[in-house]
Amino acid sequence: MKRIIYTFAFIFLTSATFAQSIVGDWYGALNIPGRSPLHIVFHITKNGENYTSTTDSPDQGVNGIATDTTTITGNQVTITASKYKVKYTGTYLPDSNKIKGIFTQGLTNLPLILSTTKPLASVAVPVVRPQDPKDFPYKREDLTFTNPIAGNRLSGTLTMPADDKASRIVILITGSGPQNRNEEIFGHRPFLVWSDWLTRHGIAVLRYDDRGTAQSTGVFNTATSADFADDVEAAVTYIQSRSDLKNLSIGLMGHSEGGMIAPIVASRNKAIKFIVLLAGPGVPITQLMLKQTEDQMRLGGASDEAIQLSKGLAAKMFTTIAQDSALSTAALKQKLDTLMYRELNNFPKADLGGKTIPEVVQANEAVMLSPWYRYFIAFDPTDYLTKVKYPVLALDGTKDMQVNAEANLAGIKASLEKGGNKHFEAVALPGLNHLFQKANTGSVGEYSQIEETIDPIALEKVSSWINQL
Numbered sequence: 001m002k003r004i005i006y007t008f009a010f011i012f013l014t015s016a017t018f019a020q021s022i023v024g025d026w027y028g029a030l031n032i033p034g035r036s037p038l039h040i041v042f043h044i045t046k047n048g049e050n051y052t053s054t055t056d057s058p059d060q061g062v063n064g065i066a067t068d069t070t071t072i073t074g075n076q077v078t079i080t081a082s083k084y085k086v087k088y089t090g091t092y093l094p095d096s097n098k099i100k101g102i103f104t105q106g107l108t109n110l111p112l113i114l115s116t117t118k119p120l121a122s123v124a125v126p127v128v129r130p131q132d133p134k135d136f137p138y139k140r141e142d143l144t145f146t147n148p149i150a151g152n153r154l155s156g157t158l159t160m161p162a163d164d165k166a167s168r169i170v171i172l173i174t175g176s177g178p179q180n181r182n183e184e185i186f187g188h189r190p191f192l193v194w195s196d197w198l199t200r201h202g203i204a205v206l207r208y209d210d211r212g213t214a215q216s217t218g219v220f221n222t223a224t225s226a227d228f229a230d231d232v233e234a235a236v237t238y239i240q241s242r243s244d245l246k247n248l249s250i251g252l253m254g255h256s257e258g259g260m261i262a263p264i265v266a267s268r269n270k271a272i273k274f275i276v277l278l279a280g281p282g283v284p285i286t287q288l289m290l291k292q293t294e295d296q297m298r299l300g301g302a303s304d305e306a307i308q309l310s311k312g313l314a315a316k317m318f319t320t321i322a323q324d325s326a327l328s329t330a331a332l333k334q335k336l337d338t339l340m341y342r343e344l345n346n347f348p349k350a351d352l353g354g355k356t357i358p359e360v361v362q363a364n365e366a367v368m369l370s371p372w373y374r375y376f377i378a379f380d381p382t383d384y385l386t387k388v389k390y391p392v393l394a395l396d397g398t399k400d401m402q403v404n405a406e407a408n409l410a411g412i413k414a415s416l417e418k419g420g421n422k423h424f425e426a427v428a429l430p431g432l433n434h435l436f437q438k439a440n441t442g443s444v445g446e447y448s449q450i451e452e453t454i455d456p457i458a459l460e461k462v463s464s465w466i467n468q469l
Contacts, residue, residue, distance in 0.1 A: 145238035152218025156208025169204035175256030180214040186447040201463040224375035267387035282411025386419035397432025399442035
């Protein structure tokens with residue numbers, strides 16, 4: 001949601017020698033038409049007989065993306081991360097110690113050659129954006145707290161106005177994918193900017209690394225949005241445990257998937273007094289994802305026929321997953337296999353993006369069989385928004401191509417009204433994208449190219465709304 005839901009399924013065709021020497025770092029660059037090269041780094045390690053890996057995208061400021069599995073079978077190596085829909089298929093060339101292959105994302109196929117030589121441009125250099133704070137005229141405290149349900153330790157940062165006169169504290173909740181406390185992505189640090197702005201305007205802020213990310217412990221890849229909601233409640237409990245914080249009015253501010261998690265917590269925890277939803281869902285996720293599919297494909301230049309075929313197949317897969325939530329993974333896999341093989345036979349070869357039908361099936365299954373996705377796709381925010389009785393501010397940008405502003409803000413409004421909540425605002429901010437940047441098209445590709453991290457109109461709206469409560 002904050003980012004497009006992708007699947008990493010990197011399949012390397014290798015020799016036995018490569019299987020022994022795969023441990024290490026592999027570097028490559030995608031040559032994207034009309035853009036500067038996009039560098040990719042894979043870090044592969046071995047523990048006993050098992051392999052694990054992480055991925056970096058230095059140009060987008062994304063480091064340490066966890067993967068689900070890294071396996072070597074014969075001459076093939078497969079790396080998967082269930083939340084990212086990308087595939088790399090390559091052949092190891094022992095004479096040059098390189099891997100030559102094709103990087104696929106959706107309908108786009110790009111050549112990608114990997115080597116163990118580190119190019120200067122692939123080194124992750126933090127990008128300094130104009131809105132990154134240069135000074136901190138307030139109190140900052142690094143801290144940890146524990147989620148007693150999962151037993152994971154969460155590390156974060158508390159910022160407090162220097163005069164200690166805050167009456168409200170906001171817990172920031174990140175969007176989809178493993179995020180650190182700054183929600184660092186595409187060379188931007190949105191939560192660093194949000195926390196700085198809010199604290200300068202008299203509001204205390206607690207932000208933390210997602211479980212299994214940066215300095216927080218726990219396992220991210222097997223967790224669902226419900227598990228992340230438990231992490232948020234652990235943050236609430238921590239605030240209540242401190243004598244200097246327990247009298248503050250506690251609010252939640254969630255971005256994208258975080259805007260889905262905030263109502264879960266607010267619907268059951270009486271300590272919550274207000275919530276802010278930034279590009280949060282207001283319609284069933286199946287409906288949201290179909291619109292996202294259409295908008296992203298249209299931005300990518302896909303034909304109307306290809307869009308309708310993809311949406312038709314996606315709708316059937318979503319329905320299968322949502323209706324069969326009790327099925328075992330093996331049984332659901334069999335159902336999805338049957339469905340996808342039948343439907344994909346009706347696709348023109350050109351609309352398969354250069355992939356075979358088995359490759360398309362494998363890439364989609366890696367996403368859809370994960371615990372996170374099975375929970376996510378069956379989610380209806382109405383179930384929780386109707387139970388939220390506290391003040392709510394819902395914002396989205398009119399150029400958000402991941403969470404459509406018109407449909408989702410209308411859905412949030414309808415759910416709150418249905419539940420009898422009269423203390424809310426649902427506001428569409430003209431020209432802003434999913435990250436609340438002033439955008440041209442709203443495409444994901446623009447995020448890293450825009451210098452602005454968060455448009456001032458969004459910052460001002462949130463701080464003024466909270467301070468007027």
